[in-house]
Amino acid sequence: MKLICIICPMGCELTATQSNDIIDVTGHLCPRGETYARDELTDPKRIYTGSITCDGGTLPVISFKTATMRKADLPHLKQVMRQLTVPAPIGLGDVLYQDDKLTVIATRTIGRK
Ligand code: SF4
Numbered sequence: 001m002k003l004i005c006i007i008c009p010m011g012c013e014l015t016a017t018q019s020n021d022i023i024d025v026t027g028h029l030c031p032r033g034e035t036y037a038r039d040e041l042t043d044p045k046r047i048y049t050g051s052i053t054c055d056g057g058t059l060p061v062i063s064f065k066t067a068t069m070r071k072a073d074l075p076h077l078k079q080v081m082r083q084l085t086v087p088a089p090i091g092l093g094d095v096l097y098q099d100d101k102l103t104v105i106a107t108r109t110i111g112r113k
Helices: 031-044 071-083
Strands: 002-004 014-020 022-026 050-055 063-064 083-085 094-096 103-105
Touching: 002 031, 014 031, 022 031, 071 103
Parallel strands: 050 083
Antiparallel strands: 002 014, 014 022, 050 063, 063 103, 094 103
């Protein structure tokens, strides 16, 4: 599998091959690239962004990002976001939701109406 490492701006071109339980990675300039390639083959991770309904705020929605989470948990994130409403005021960096699979963090500040 050919990959571009997205961990830093160098964007190393990686090649990852898997044979039984052995994963061989080439093309990385540092160990983080090897870890990234192994994760991509076995359990990819992502940071997602979006918006959630805000109750009583100066804006109707608050933007968020997740902490790094398993790509396989994206359906869980979507389900939680559909049901979640958070009350204002909200500060930049506030944890809006957290469980054993994901952490959702506010990426702006919203005051109360
Ligand atoms: S392998 Fe290391 S140097 Fe290359 S893009 Fe990934 S993090 Fe950056």
